[in-house]
Amino acid sequence: MTKKYCFLFLLCLVSGIELHGQETIVNCTDSTFCIPSVIGLPRTKGIVIKRELVKDYFIKSSADQPVGNSNAEVRRNRRWEMKLKAPIILKDNFKMAVGFKYFVEEFNFEDVENPQYAFYNNLEDRPLRSIRGDVFMIKPTLGNRYYILRVSAGLNGDYNLENFAKKDFLKFSISPLIGWKKNDYVSYAFGLAYSYSFGRRSLYPLIAYNKSFDNQWGLESILPAEIKLRYSTLNLKNYFYLKTELNGSNYSLRLSDQQSLVYLNKSEIRFLLTWEREVHDWLWFSIEGGLRTNINFDLANTPDINADVVVENQLNEAMVLSFSIFVVPPRKLLK
Numbered sequence: 646m647t648k649k650y651c652f653l654f655l656l657c658l659v660s661g662i663e664l665h666g667q668e669t670i671v672n673c674t675d676s677t678f679c680i681p682s683v684i685g686l687p688r689t690k691g692i693v694i695k696r697e698l699v700k701d702y703f704i705k706s707s708a709d710q711p712v713g714n715s716n717a718e719v720r721r722n723r724r725w726e727m728k729l730k731a732p733i734i735l736k737d738n739f740k741m742a743v744g745f746k747y748f749v750e751e752f753n754f755e756d757v758e759n760p761q762y763a764f765y766n767n768l769e770d771r772p773l774r775s776i777r778g779d780v781f782m783i784k785p786t787l788g789n790r791y792y793i794l795r796v797s798a799g800l801n802g803d804y805n806l807e808n809f810a811k812k813d814f815l816k817f818s819i820s821p822l823i824g825w826k827k828n829d830y831v832s833y834a835f836g837l838a839y840s841y842s843f844g845r846r847s848l849y850p851l852i853a854y855n856k857s858f859d860n861q862w863g864l865e866s867i868l869p870a871e872i873k874l875r876y877s878t879l880n881l882k883n884y885f886y887l888k889t890e891l892n893g894s895n896y897s898l899r900l901s902d903q904q905s906l907v908y909l910n911k912s913e914i915r916f917l918l919t920w921e922r923e924v925h926d927w928l929w930f931s932i933e934g935g936l937r938t939n940i941n942f943d944l945a946n947t948p949d950i951n952a953d954v955v956v957e958n959q960l961n962e963a964m965v966l967s968f969s970i971f972v973v974p975p976r977k978l979l980k
Contacts, residue, residue, distance in 0.1 A: 678737045678785035681793075681824055681832045685857035685877065686865075687884050687921070688973040691731060695969035697724040699937065702963035704754075706764060708944075708956040715759035719960075724750040726969075730779075737785070744779035746799075764944065764956050767803075773896050773909070775801045777816075793822040793834065801841075802897035813906050814897045816841060816948075822851060830857045841895040842870060844910035844941050847950045886919040893940075895948050907955055908948045912940040915965060926976060931969045938962045 699722040707714045726748045734741040749772050754765045777799030784792040800814040818841065824834025834853040843849070849869070857863040861879070866872035873888030893912035899905075917935035924930055939960035945952035 678787060679789055679791045679826050680785065681783070681791050681826055681834070681855075683826075683832055683855050683857045683863070684829050685860050685863045685875070686855075687877065687881070688976075689730075690971045690973060691729070692972040693726070693728040693969055694971070695724075695726040695728075695931075695967055697726070697965065697967035698722075699724070700964040700966075702961040704942075704961075705959045706762070706956055707958075708764075712763065712956055713759065715757065715762040715765065717754040717757040717762075717765055719752055720755050721753040722750065722963075724748070724967075730781075739785075740783045742781045744781065746775070746777045746779070748775040748777075749773065767898065771803050773801075773803055773898070775799060775894060775896075789826050791824050791826070791834075793820075793824060793836070795820045797840075801895060803899075804897075816895060820851060822853065824853065831855070838870075841948070842891055842893040842912070843950070844893045844895055844912035844943075845908075845945070845950045845952065846895065846948045882923040884919075884921040886917075886921075888917050888919065890915050890917065892937075897948075905946070907944045907946060908952070910941050910943050910945055910948070910952075913937050913942075914940060917965070924970075927973055929971050929973060931967075931971065933965075933967045933969075935965055936962060937965045 699719075701718055701720050702722075703716065704719050705716040726746070728744065728746045730742055730744040732740070732742045751772055752768045754769055757765055777797055779795065779797045782794045786792075795818075797816075797818045799816055801816045802814040804814045818839055820836060820838040820840065822834040822836030824832060826832040832853075832855050834851075836851045836853075837848060838851050839846075839848050841847075851867060851870075853867040855863070855865050861877050863875040864873070865875060869891055871888060871890040873886045873890075876885045877883065891912065892915055896909040896911065897906055898909060899907065915935055915937050917933055919931060919933040921929055921931045939962070942958045942960050943954050944956040944958075945954050947953075
């Protein structure tokens with residue numbers, strides 16, 4: 646069993662720990678521990694490497710003096726992402742997994758109206774990094790109820806080796822939920838999230854709902870973060886998703902002409918189509934594309950939801966394209 650567990654990576658979303666779609670799913674009764682997964686889910690992702698490109702878009706910035714106003718064309722907005730998830734405890738009545746995520750993105754500006762604009766100059770070719778660790782826990786009960794907790798902590802911003810350990814870049818989030826499994830095809834949960842999904846630090850309600858219509862079609866959602874329609878081919882080697890997602894983060898950084906720390910509140914809504922394809926049993930690739938529309942991309946004096954805006958930015962819509970490869974547990978280890 647030890648060898649099996651070493652390869653059985655868990656993808657633990659706030660909505661639960663997803664198990665392999667072909668694995669036997671048991672209806673929750675008073676004599677069985679409740680498994681929140683539903684029929685039809687794909688095998689879980691253990692290692693993910695992703696490359697994302699955002700098409701050129703226009704940015705218009707406004708602020709009080711001495712920062713002032715400017716506009717530019719954002720070119721080569723590139724993003725890299727690597728994720729790893731693995732189990733620590735796998736018991737019938739308790740499961741725990743840990744995750745690691747590294748994310749970096751860069752901005753390049755052209756046709757800048759004011760070449761001396763500090764906001765653009767400081768973002769130019771400066772990597773904005775996010776290093777995050779996650780702990781996922783699920784507590785099934787005898788019956789149809791389960792409890793989920795996700796805790797995350799990491800560093801977000803333009804930090805480097807000199808200021809790596811400074812608490813100014815530390816971000817923390819937590820999401821507890823309570824859920825019920827109605828049958829093998831339906832599960833749902835309710836909870837709260839304290840996070841930066843809207844760009845600023847905020848507390849908001851969560852509603853998770855997973856429904857499989859049959860072995861090929863299904864709906865997965867955790868509102869307001871994501872909702873997606875899933876379709877798989879009969880051989881389970883292709884998965885297609887039509888989804889809408891909220892993508893947000895908060896970066897700590899400094900402007901060259903301003904000593905105090907400022908915070909880049911970044912959030913957007915994405916409308917995406919995804920294709921996942923098996924290459925060789927445990928190795929898969931994914932292509933994803935769609936439209937990104939901005940909610941906010943503003944500099945504020947604090948990371949809180951009621952913070953004063955230092956630089957307000959308006960961004961045009963842009964096309965998004967990403968490629969990724971990922972590793973899943975081999976089929977023979979799930980039998």
